[in-house]
Amino acid sequence: MTAPVSIRNATKIFGDFTALDDISLEIAAGEYIVLLGPSGCGKTTLLSLLGGFLSPSSGTIEINGKDMGDVAPAKRPTTTMFQDYALFPHMSLRDNVAFGLKMRKVGKAERHAKAEELLDMVGLKTSANKKPHELSGGQRQRVALARALAVEPDVLLLDEPLGALDLKLRRQMQDELKAIQKRVGTTFVHVTHDQEEAMAIADRIVVMNAGRIEDVGSPENIYMQPKTIFTASFMGEVNFIPGTFESATDSTISVKTSLGTVELPEFECRGFAPGASVTLAIRPEHFRASTGTGPRITLGKAKVEDGSFFGTHHRAHLSPLDYPNMTITAHMPQSAIIEPGAWVELTLDPTSVVVLHGHPPRPTPESAAP
Amino acid sequence: MATASLETRENRRAWGFVTPAMLWTVAFFVIPFVVMAAISLATRKGREIVMAWNFDNYIEFFEKAHLLKGLFVSLEITFTVTIISVILAYPLAWIIAERVPQKWQRMALIMAILPFWTSYVVRSYSWLLVLAQNGVINNTLVYLGVISEPLELASTRTATVIGFVHFFVMLLTLTIYANLVQMPPNYRRAAADLGANGFQVFWHVVLPLTLPGIMVGAFLTFVLCIGDYITPQILGGNNELALPQVIMLQLGRRADFPMAATLSIILMVVVTLAYIACARWLKMERT
Amino acid sequence: MISSRFSKLLSWSYLAALYGFIFLPVAVLVLFSFQDGRLPVPPFNGATLKWYGEVFSDSRLMSALTNSLMVAIGSATVACVLGFCAAYGLARFVLPASRLQRGLLIAPMTVSYLIIALGLLTTFNWLGVSLSLWTVGIGHVVINLPLCFAIIYASMGDHQKNIERAARDLGAAEWQVMTQVSAPMLMPSILAAFFLSVTFSWDEFIIAFLLSRFDVTLPVEIWSMLRSGLNPKTNAVGSVVFLVSVALLLILELIVFRRTAKK
Numbered sequence: 001m002t003a004p005v006s007i008r009n010a011t012k013i014f015g016d017f018t019a020l021d022d023i024s025l026e027i028a029a030g031e032y033i034v035l036l037g038p039s040g041c042g043k044t045t046l047l048s049l050l051g052g053f054l055s056p057s058s059g060t061i062e063i064n065g066k067d068m069g070d071v072a073p074a075k076r077p078t079t080t081m082f083q084d085y086a087l088f089p090h091m092s093l094r095d096n097v098a099f100g101l102k103m104r105k106v107g108k109a110e111r112h113a114k115a116e117e118l119l120d121m122v123g124l125k126t127s128a129n130k131k132p133h134e135l136s137g138g139q140r141q142r143v144a145l146a147r148a149l150a151v152e153p154d155v156l157l158l159d160e161p162l163g164a165l166d167l168k169l170r171r172q173m174q175d176e177l178k179a180i181q182k183r184v185g186t187t188f189v190h191v192t193h194d195q196e197e198a199m200a201i202a203d204r205i206v207v208m209n210a211g212r213i214e215d216v217g218s219p220e221n222i223y224m225q226p227k228t229i230f231t232a233s234f235m236g237e238v239n240f241i242p243g244t245f246e247s248a249t250d251s252t253i254s255v256k257t258s259l260g261t262v263e264l265p266e267f268e269c270r271g272f273a274p275g276a277s278v279t280l281a282i283r284p285e286h287f288r289a290s291t292g293t294g295p296r297i298t299l300g301k302a303k304v305e306d307g308s309f310f311g312t313h314h315r316a317h318l319s320p321l322d323y324p325n326m327t328i329t330a331h332m333p334q335s336a337i338i339e340p341g342a343w344v345e346l347t348l349d350p351t352s353v354v355v356l357h358g359h360p361p362r363p364t365p366e367s368a369a370p
Numbered sequence: 371m372a373t374a375s376l377e378t379r380e381n382r383r384a385w386g387f388v389t390p391a392m393l394w395t396v397a398f399f400v401i402p403f404v405v406m407a408a409i410s411l412a413t414r415k416g417r418e419i420v421m422a423w424n425f426d427n428y429i430e431f432f433e434k435a436h437l438l439k440g441l442f443v444s445l446e447i448t449f450t451v452t453i454i455s456v457i458l459a460y461p462l463a464w465i466i467a468e469r470v471p472q473k474w475q476r477m478a479l480i481m482a483i484l485p486f487w488t489s490y491v492v493r494s495y496s497w498l499l500v501l502a503q504n505g506v507i508n509n510t511l512v513y514l515g516v517i518s519e520p521l522e523l524a525s526t527r528t529a530t531v532i533g534f535v536h537f538f539v540m541l542l543t544l545t546i547y548a549n550l551v552q553m554p555p556n557y558r559r560a561a562a563d564l565g566a567n568g569f570q571v572f573w574h575v576v577l578p579l580t581l582p583g584i585m586v587g588a589f590l591t592f593v594l595c596i597g598d599y600i601t602p603q604i605l606g607g608n609n610e611l612a613l614p615q616v617i618m619l620q621l622g623r624r625a626d627f628p629m630a631a632t633l634s635i636i637l638m639v640v641v642t643l644a645y646i647a648c649a650r651w652l653k654m655e656r657t
Numbered sequence: 658m659i660s661s662r663f664s665k666l667l668s669w670s671y672l673a674a675l676y677g678f679i680f681l682p683v684a685v686l687v688l689f690s691f692q693d694g695r696l697p698v699p700p701f702n703g704a705t706l707k708w709y710g711e712v713f714s715d716s717r718l719m720s721a722l723t724n725s726l727m728v729a730i731g732s733a734t735v736a737c738v739l740g741f742c743a744a745y746g747l748a749r750f751v752l753p754a755s756r757l758q759r760g761l762l763i764a765p766m767t768v769s770y771l772i773i774a775l776g777l778l779t780t781f782n783w784l785g786v787s788l789s790l791w792t793v794g795i796g797h798v799v800i801n802l803p804l805c806f807a808i809i810y811a812s813m814g815d816h817q818k819n820i821e822r823a824a825r826d827l828g829a830a831e832w833q834v835m836t837q838v839s840a841p842m843l844m845p846s847i848l849a850a851f852f853l854s855v856t857f858s859w860d861e862f863i864i865a866f867l868l869s870r871f872d873v874t875l876p877v878e879i880w881s882m883l884r885s886g887l888n889p890k891t892n893a894v895g896s897v898v899f900l901v902s903v904a905l906l907l908i909l910e911l912i913v914f915r916r917t918a919k920k
Contacts, residue, residue, distance in 0.1 A: 405780045641768065
């Protein structure tokens with residue numbers, strides 16, 4: 001019903017293209033893992049290795065401690081929920097869901113009962129006799145889930161399962177997927193390029209880029225404490241302020257940037273040497289009004305260039321006094337009055353600033369002014 | 371309203387586009403058909419055709435063995451050809467879709483249908499070259515000493531069936547191939563993922579999903595085969611006559627238009643029945 | 658692994674066997690069109706172009722060939738124009754009973770050529786119309802119109818509807834929309850319909866046989882040659898027809914389908 005997965009040094013090469021480069025990952029039984037990354041990052045290839053549709057060029061994949069090696073998809077304790085759902089168009093929903101059980105020689109009455117139970121779970125019990133083409137996108141997605149779960153796999157693989165749905169339905173299905181996963185306890189490995197979906201749904205997110213794992217961690221960790229510039233920018237809007245690492249004491253580090261030298265609390269040793277290129281990553285919502293309690297630092301004054309209202313906040317573009325060529329994106333409170341030309345103080349909580357290795361490739365889409 | 375609405379005016383324009391084709395179809399297809407149906411109710415007196423408005427010709431068809439036999443010969447040949455063609459074409463389409471490398475598939479298909487583009491009359495004639503008493507097969511076998519007397523290959527039903535199958539294997543390969551490659555690969559992956567073995571994937575998923583392709587091809591085969599005069603005439607000879615041969619006989623030697631029309635209507639009814647049987651696979655959808 | 662190699666071997670043998678079956682008669686036809694002797698059957702006595710010479714100096718055959726080309730191109734053109742207009746009208750406008758209209762236009766496709774020919778023959782006899790290449794052409798339009806209509810209608814997607822709306826919105830009159838926007842946009846399928854019609858008409862026998870009298874088309878002329886039995890000259894005509902058709906197919910492949918494939 002559920003099983004751990006361990007991927008060791010998996011590499012997949014297509015011709016002269018390396019789709020996966022020495023990937024290692026341990027997934028606990030019953031965990032909801034999301035593989036997140038842009039298209040071409042290798043996430044779908046990794047999923048295909050788990051499902052047995054591709055075999056690794058090198059490295060091993062173990063499910064429940066057993067090497068999957070040459071095990072065919074049919075013999076693996078995994079099932080896949082395909083991106084296009086791949087519901088058999090000539091079968092009723094009941095027959096679709098019961099298909100895997102039929103292949104396992106389960107009797108007709110029993111497999112139909114099981115199929116109806118699963119259709120009930122996804123809220124489609126009354127449609128058991130319908131054909132897939134009579135359903136909406138969200139309903140098809142539910143049937144695909146029921147079909148994949150009907151054979152009680154140890155690991156369920158979901159390939160961009162919500163990609164074809166509109167935004168509102170996608171949010172709703174995220175909640176349902178997560179609830180169903182908690183109920184059945186199966187290990188879910190879910191592939192997506194939507195970082196909001198990943199955060200909403202995952203126990204742990206695996207950020208992938210160019211065939212490698214960039215970052216692994218809980219949604220909070222990945223968002224608040226990204227380990228790389230790629231992760232920081234992929235997980236949401238972020239300001240990158242390039243600088244040079246100057247010095248570290250026991251409790252603080254200092255970074256020289258074009259907005260002056262910034263003193264930050266040292267909470268985690270990242271092995272920076274003095275003179276190394278580093279980048280400060282600051283989320284737009286971390287700029288706060290200068291009032292309030294707690295430690296705070298300032299990056300100087302900045303002029304408001306423009307602003308737009310987003311309901312929960314104002315999103316403003318600012319140009320710092322010390323370095324007007326740079327554009328900073330900041331979220332200002334709902335109640336703030338955003339006047340182009342006004343001056344604001346760039347205050348923030350030093351613990352929310354993340355120091356990353358290297359400088360962002362330029363231009364970075366996230367930090368460039370739209 | 372004083373003036374017609376925009377929609378009405380647009381519709382009037384639309385009729386302008388559709389009407390010429392419609393007139394053509396009515397004038398040269400519907401009306402001739404009605405005329406033929408009417409003639410089938412007439413009788414022949416010498417060289418004159420007299421409108422009798424009765425079903426004597428139809429009754430005669432069921433009473434006279436040589437006429438009725440034409441229909442049965444045609445049906446037997448057509449069913450044999452359709453079944454053999456499907457059985458031969460399916461593996462071919464499958465191999466082209468699955469085994470032949472992608473970039474050669476188009477070439478393989480073009481090659482498979484190349485003889486399609488010889489003249490239809492010439493194609494039957496070429497089979498005659500192969501099957502005739504002094505044809506390629508007989509001459510080769512005699513030369514090799516396998517047989518001493520030439521085999522009776524031409525002017526048999528087997529020759530007709532071979533000639534037809536040759537033609538329809540190409541056609542069915544096309545329709546089945548189109549269906550096979552249109553099928554999203556995930557259907558098969560999903561079935562395999564859910565535990566189906568190779569045969570089960572084929573039986574439960576691939577075959578039902580390619581059934582439309584088979585049926586479209588089989589229907590075309592049926593219609594073209596049962597109405598064809600050339601192949602049975604050239605390859606089958608006059609030993610047993612298929613329905614189209616019987617029809618041509620009425621026209622030629624006897625100039626019996628009413629009976630020819632009657633037989634045509636019967637042929638048409640048979641085709642219509644076949645259409646009704648296959649109708650649910652033959653929907654025309656606009657993409 | 659052994660079973661997979663076996664199934665591979667089986668696949669390729671099957672492929673080879675069927676291609677052999679498909680090509681056997683054509684190969685025999687072409688080979689023995691060069692036969693230096695009176696019979697186009699083994700043994701092969703040596704190569705000669707004599708029969709091709711006879712074909713090209715046979716005035717009846719040559720005029721039949723011209724007739725065939727005229728009828729094919731003429732009937733294909735008429736069928737394409739009528740088919741395109743009907744497809745345009747039915748795909749772009751909401752007309753009453755449009756299903757029925759579509760059904761009627763497609764109907765001749767499901768009827769045997771023999772029946773169409775016989776219907777026209779009885780009607781022309783009844784009306785006292787004398788048979789000629791014109792009557793053959795009329796018959797060929799009847800069989801090609803459904804084909805042209807279906808091909809062009811199937812390629813008229815709804816996304817193109819908006820492009821046409823845009824043209825109308827920008828001030829194009831209906832005929833301008835049709836000639837400057839719709840037709841060029843649908844050119845690949847129109848050309849496909851045209852060339853298919855040409856080949857169908859070029860190859861059609863029974864309608865041409867029943868609806869012609871003195872001037873005949875090539876298949877009918879070849880048919881009358883068959884009375885002389887096996888004859889290398891017939892092989893030569895057949896080979897020529899084959900070459901012309903393959904050339905047409907190549908044009909179709911290179912011009913029409915390549916372009917659509919790229920899109």
